[in-house]
Amino acid sequence: MITIVIGEDHQAIIDGMVLLLQYDKNISIIDTANDGKALLDIVLQKRPDVVITDIRMPVMDGIAVTRAIKEQLPNTKIVAFSMFDQDDAFLQMHEAGVSGYILKNSPLEEVRKAVIAVHAGKEYYDSGIDERLYDNAFAKAKTTKSVLSKSEREILNLIAQNKTSSEIAEIRFTAVSTVEKHRKNMIRKLGLSGKGELLKYAIQRKYEFN
Amino acid sequence: MITIVIGEDHQAIIDGMVLLLQYDKNISIIDTANDGKALLDIVLQKRPDVVITDIRMPVMDGIAVTRAIKEQLPNTKIVAFSMFDQDDAFLQMHEAGVSGYILKNSPLEEVRKAVIAVHAGKEYYDSGIDERLYDNAFAKAKTTKSVLSKSEREILNLIAQNKTSSEIAEIRFTAVSTVEKHRKNMIRKLGLSGKGELLKYAIQRKYEFN
DNA sequence: TATAAAATACCCATTTTCGGGTATTTTTTT
DNA sequence: AAAAAAATACCCGAAAATGGGTATTTTATA
Known part of the structure; x- marks a missing residue:
């Protein structure tokens, strides 16, 4: 059983994920949060196997949350769930330590796939990004490294x-x-x-x- | 049986709604679209009872779609589903002819309630907005009607x-x-x-x- | 530890925006 | 035709952002 916590400011999307995963015998949603700070608190306390987090969230963004979680609980796997397919958001989340990145444009089913994959120690990137951005972002990271300080x-x-x-x-x-x-x-x-x-x-x- | 069509550029959110409503005996999702133009085409062709539409969509935004639908099929009920709780978005959608307005921050269950309400000829506004914005927007519309020239x-x-x-x-x-x-x-x-x-x-x- | 990178702080000048106005002409609505 | 609304154009001054520098101190990193 994979335990997960979801951080996402739009309750409707959380509800959708709960509907998707509620009867899954392999996955258990143990808690959810609507802002980054709440998510971090919950994760540190309940220590789930996998965290699904939005990037854009009130109080504390997903990048900061990811960094904080990875610092204190490095074995926790984190999947970014975002509507942004911009290079830099992806790159920053990757640097912060996510193991997966899925887009809201993609089928919700991607969430399940991502959770299973990252829990198994793999990385999982949405099919919608791996071509356009994945290479791009990593290439960029190596060559220009022009990220902001x-x-x-x-x-x-x-x-x-x-x-x-x-x-x-x-x-x-x-x-x-x-x-x-x-x-x-x-x-x-x-x-x-x-x-x-x-x-x-x-x-x-x-x-x-x- | 209430027939509905959903317009929303984030497939994950559509999937959530489908999961929510798929076993509802009173509601049938007959089609979905990921952009405004596609939504309009589908609605004009399939003539659902209720349309759920995002405001921000590619190709054609929800406000334009709502206006177009209301012009050609005035009896079709439209529910806006948006992450924007800004006064003007709400006001413009209301002027365009929506019968309901729900926010993505709210529980997904609001969607079902809104569909049933508007189909029954009522108006339905998310509890998250009716206090803060509803009065506000209408008051503003009456007093200042300050839309831009x-x-x-x-x-x-x-x-x-x-x-x-x-x-x-x-x-x-x-x-x-x-x-x-x-x-x-x-x-x-x-x-x-x-x-x-x-x-x-x-x-x-x-x-x-x- | 030596070196590179980042953060700090200032100089100059120019352009742009903003917050007050006032005022005339057009267009729209009653 | 009269009244209202919108679009036009200008005044002043202040605050802010940009573009171009230079230079010192801190903090990482090789």
Whole structure:
């Protein structure tokens, strides 16, 4: 029996998964959570075999949750369940330590397959991504390694929340000029240009939304 | 027996609904679609009693689909199923002619309730919204009816594409000051404030326009 | 430990947006 | 035809973001 915990802010989707898996003799959903912090607490307490987590979640995003779980319970297998098929979300989740990645565009049945696969020690990537992104992301990781640094990601997160540079500076206890420097570096790294580009990028690609 | 068609770009969510309703003797899912155009075609051809539609969908958004269905088959009941609990999405869907509105944050069981209610000629609004938004949206519709004008929507669309005011002015053959005026008017109408707010609004709600 | 990478902070100048206005012309609606 | 709404265009000033630098300190990593 594989025990699993699900983190997903849309209750309707959790309900769908429960309906799918409730009569499965090999899988038992022992708990669910609607935000990242709650998910982390539950996982640390109940120690399931497999965690299914959305990337975009309130309070704490799936990437942070994955990192935290992997740090404290490295044997727990994690499957990302996301509507984002963007390279960087996939890449970041992979770096955080997920063993599987499935898309909401795909049949729900993929969830069952993924759970079984990762529990068996394999990796499982949705057929919808393995061609387009899988190679892509790994190739990118090896060649360009142009991912943003920790501070940069933090700032990008705040940008997505519509914070201005001076607000971000206050939050992070740094100078405004530092934040502005990070902005410029990110714009350069990401190949953007123009006023709203970075905000647009932050909103569209990042795991943190409203 | 109530016949329904579901439009939703995330197959996993459709699968969840099918699992929920497949053994319901009163409801029969006769078809599903993953984009707005496909949904409209199916509905016009198969003429279900109730349509469940997402708002944000590829090719054609749920608002346009709802308008088109209501125009040609006014007796078809439509339930919006959305992750957006924003006032304007709700208001626009209501104006387009939906009889129900449910949120993905809510239990999937809400879908069944909504289908039965709207088929019986009632309106059904998710308990998650009726307090916060329902009154709000209707009150707003009556008092301010602050929907954006045609020019404003056009400009907002360009803003979502990351055009600056001067670029927009060029595209529209107007003065930069006019575009800026429209921006300010929109910010006022929408109750926004701060630098990136309008861009953020434009990006997050661009499904209304393209 | 030596080196690279990241984070920090500042300089300059320019463009853009925003928050107040006012005012005229067109278009739409009553 | 009169009134209302929308679109047009300008004023001012302030705040913010961008593009281009340089430079120091910390923190990883080879």
